[in-house]
Amino acid sequence: MREVHTTVNNIPMADKKPTEIASLGEFGLIDHLTDSFSVRNASTLRGVGDDAAVIAAGADEVTLCTTDLLLEGVDFDLTYFPLKHLGYKAVVVAVSDLLAMNGRPEQLLVSLGVSSKISVEALDDLYAGIRFACEEMEVDLVGGDTKASVTGLAIHVTALGRARKEEVVYRGGAKLHDLICITGNLGAAYMGLQLLEREKRVLRGVKDPEPEFKGNEYLLQRYLKPAARKDIVELLAEEKIVPTSMIDLSDGLASDLLQICKASKCGARIYLDRIPIARQTTAFAEEIHTDPVVAALNGGEDYELLFTVPLALQERVMRMGGVDVIGHITAENTGAYLVTPDGGEIRLKAQGFRDKE
Amino acid sequence: MREVHTTVNNIPMADKKPTEIASLGEFGLIDHLTDSFSVRNASTLRGVGDDAAVIAAGADEVTLCTTDLLLEGVDFDLTYFPLKHLGYKAVVVAVSDLLAMNGRPEQLLVSLGVSSKISVEALDDLYAGIRFACEEMEVDLVGGDTKASVTGLAIHVTALGRARKEEVVYRGGAKLHDLICITGNLGAAYMGLQLLEREKRVLRGVKDPEPEFKGNEYLLQRYLKPAARKDIVELLAEEKIVPTSMIDLSDGLASDLLQICKASKCGARIYLDRIPIARQTTAFAEEIHTDPVVAALNGGEDYELLFTVPLALQERVMRMGGVDVIGHITAENTGAYLVTPDGGEIRLKAQGFRDKE
Numbered sequence: 001m002r003e004v005h006t007t008v009n010n011i012p013m014a015d016k017k018p019t020e021i022a023s024l025g026e027f028g029l030i031d032h033l034t035d036s037f038s039v040r041n042a043s044t045l046r047g048v049g050d051d052a053a054v055i056a057a058g059a060d061e062v063t064l065c066t067t068d069l070l071l072e073g074v075d076f077d078l079t080y081f082p083l084k085h086l087g088y089k090a091v092v093v094a095v096s097d098l099l100a101m102n103g104r105p106e107q108l109l110v111s112l113g114v115s116s117k118i119s120v121e122a123l124d125d126l127y128a129g130i131r132f133a134c135e136e137m138e139v140d141l142v143g144g145d146t147k148a149s150v151t152g153l154a155i156h157v158t159a160l161g162r163a164r165k166e167e168v169v170y171r172g173g174a175k176l177h178d179l180i181c182i183t184g185n186l187g188a189a190y191m192g193l194q195l196l197e198r199e200k201r202v203l204r205g206v207k208d209p210e211p212e213f214k215g216n217e218y219l220l221q222r223y224l225k226p227a228a229r230k231d232i233v234e235l236l237a238e239e240k241i242v243p244t245s246m247i248d249l250s251d252g253l254a255s256d257l258l259q260i261c262k263a264s265k266c267g268a269r270i271y272l273d274r275i276p277i278a279r280q281t282t283a284f285a286e287e288i289h290t291d292p293v294v295a296a297l298n299g300g301e302d303y304e305l306l307f308t309v310p311l312a313l314q315e316r317v318m319r320m321g322g323v324d325v326i327g328h329i330t331a332e333n334t335g336a337y338l339v340t341p342d343g344g345e346i347r348l349k350a351q352g353f354r355d356k357e
Numbered sequence: 358m359r360e361v362h363t364t365v366n367n368i369p370m371a372d373k374k375p376t377e378i379a380s381l382g383e384f385g386l387i388d389h390l391t392d393s394f395s396v397r398n399a400s401t402l403r404g405v406g407d408d409a410a411v412i413a414a415g416a417d418e419v420t421l422c423t424t425d426l427l428l429e430g431v432d433f434d435l436t437y438f439p440l441k442h443l444g445y446k447a448v449v450v451a452v453s454d455l456l457a458m459n460g461r462p463e464q465l466l467v468s469l470g471v472s473s474k475i476s477v478e479a480l481d482d483l484y485a486g487i488r489f490a491c492e493e494m495e496v497d498l499v500g501g502d503t504k505a506s507v508t509g510l511a512i513h514v515t516a517l518g519r520a521r522k523e524e525v526v527y528r529g530g531a532k533l534h535d536l537i538c539i540t541g542n543l544g545a546a547y548m549g550l551q552l553l554e555r556e557k558r559v560l561r562g563v564k565d566p567e568p569e570f571k572g573n574e575y576l577l578q579r580y581l582k583p584a585a586r587k588d589i590v591e592l593l594a595e596e597k598i599v600p601t602s603m604i605d606l607s608d609g610l611a612s613d614l615l616q617i618c619k620a621s622k623c624g625a626r627i628y629l630d631r632i633p634i635a636r637q638t639t640a641f642a643e644e645i646h647t648d649p650v651v652a653a654l655n656g657g658e659d660y661e662l663l664f665t666v667p668l669a670l671q672e673r674v675m676r677m678g679g680v681d682v683i684g685h686i687t688a689e690n691t692g693a694y695l696v697t698p699d700g701g702e703i704r705l706k707a708q709g710f711r712d713k714e
Contacts, residue, residue: 019478021471021476022473024477026504029477033481034498037488041495043463044497047498048498055420055463055499058414058415059415065422065464067424067468071470071506071507074470074504107400109424111513113511120375120389123378123390127391140396140398142401142403143404143405143409146383147383147432149431151508158422162400
């Protein structure tokens with residue numbers, strides 16, 4: 001059927017072969033689609049391009065807002081992702097973006113597209129996970145939209161948070177010689193996913209399958225029930241540290257550090273032997289003949305925080321606990337590199353396939 | 358594969374037949390899922406249950422937030438919904454919820470799940486519609502999330518707005534003897550959809566189909582490019598009218614008025630011969646042997662505003678222009694009825710299948 005022409009001016013389709021979305025890449029696509037939008041409202045302090053949008057709220061405070069879409073078959077596989085965990089993780093993914101702005105998460109809106117194969121009991125499980133995460137992170141569920149889907153399960157989360165205007169941390173504030181800090185450990189979530197995928201392959205077609213996870217519970221938990229680091233944002237406030245830049249690690253250390261370098265117009269050196277990797281991650285990586293550092297750099301979904309602070313704050317950062325200094329910010333023209341123990345330098349490349357918003 | 362037990366307590370599935378979602382109905386499902394959530398943050402002024410969530414922002418103002426999910430095959434059919442119109446309408450659907458709270462729309466976040474069949478040029482069209490709507494309604498695009506979908510197109514919109522705290526209009530404030538007012542006319546969007554469905558049926562299998570829309574352009578526009586009544590919210594402010602209750606007409610007059618009655622604990626009488634219906638709606642309804650009043654009551658997607666004002670404001674409301682008084686609020690125990698010209702009373706029933714958030 002031809003395009004309907006009403007009183008709206010339809011942009012005529014160019015008479016050429018359509019361009020595949022993959023050709024632009026995910027970040028390129030967002031830039032392409034949003035470049036031509038201008039900002040009109042004085043309350044819009046920051047739009048597209050950071051972990052969350054920043055909107056004026058009163059004289060001293062701002063509202064932070066972020067949205068994430070989780071799609072069945074893309075972001076999760078219901079054959080091994082328990083719905084309760086999925087609900088929990090959906091909240092974490094969104095709340096983590098607010099924490100990465102140094103914000104206090106406060107409200108949540110959850111919209112679901114639900115296929116007929118999903119029962120009320122299954123949704124109860126999903127919401128039990130959402131409720132558990134809301135309680136843990138002291139966030140209020142304030143709205144949403146639920147409708148039938150003709151395809152798979154779609155979960156959309158909008159998270160709202162609050163911060164004092166001068167304490168919002170953007171990606172673009174890292175300065176020369178700043179320390180690059182990281183919370184927790186990296187690569188475990190990716191290994192958890194590899195474990196689940198392996199068991200799924202091995203047990204395909206088996207009736208009443210009994211997957212073997214013994215000894216790897218930690219990896220599973222890191223993938224299925226990652227933590228949002230609200231504790232770190234609270235510790236930063238206690239130590240009166242406002243990082244110069246911050247991002248949450250959803251795409252992997254390499255991709256996310258490059259986002260900071262791009263926004264801050266700087267380079268970086270991180271040291272391979274400083275990257276925190278859990279014992280269980282290393283053990284399972286060996287078992288499946290993978291390099292755990294690659295998992296840390298490119299695996300993603302760790303939802304730890306990556307931030308930079310001035311050199312002078314090193315002692316205060318170390319006092320916080322649970323934070324490792326893994327490198328420092330360099331001049332933009334020196335690029336971003338991983339330094340190996342023998343002094344070799346490997347250029348960091350973005351490998352994430354997930355949108356950073 | 359069995360459920361993975363990590364350190365999260367999984368709620369055991371009850372050992373009984375799963376409950377189908379349809380058995381609860383859409384409103385029932387939302388109540389069921391959200392009943393057990395409690396509110397923790399002082400900034401949460403209103404959560405689930407109105408057109409938008411209301412969040413404190415400074416001393417005198419509030420932030421309004423609403424989300425809507427539009428799914429291919431459920432909310433739109435790409436065989437006849439031009440992408441530019443779809444982008445426009447996605448914004449209208451969300452912005453309309455803010456207007457229904459008497460709010461000023463200011464920011465927008467758009468997330469897309471995009472299947473591989475959609476080209477960059479198609480997304481350009483979608484975003485051209487979004488941009489057009491943003492310009493018209495003076496809203497800033499401030500974020501989103503774009504990812505590949507293995508199924509159809511999913512569009513998720515979060516809209517943020519602002520209002521003075523004492524000027525927010527909820528659904529629950531209608532008082533006995535208040536006038537029931539309506540903007541524009543009803544049922545046209547539903548007739549536009551019927552027209553498109555008819556042409557799709559007629560032209561199925563035809564090469565280079567040429568659908569016949571002559572004379573019905575108005576109906577198509579009302580369905581494909583509905584207006585959000587920002588003008589009405591501005592006129593209300595000019596006339597210094599703060600309605601006692603308000604809702605946007607997305608599910609149809611019957612269902613939406615019943616939402617006001619439920620929230621305000623009141624009844625209503627509306628008069629059949631006062632319901633504004635456009636000439637084109639009546640004409641096409643006759644052509645397809647349908648009752649235009651049924652389309653007005655149950656069709657939905659008109660995105661007009663339904664509001665109540667004290668009797669004393671009748672003159673000021675009439676001075677606004679573009680508003681019809683169609684009835685009045687009665688005591689709760691008298692129910693909600695449509696009064697026919699011969700004095701008969703027909704009980705109003707909710708027919709909408711769409712979520713009201």
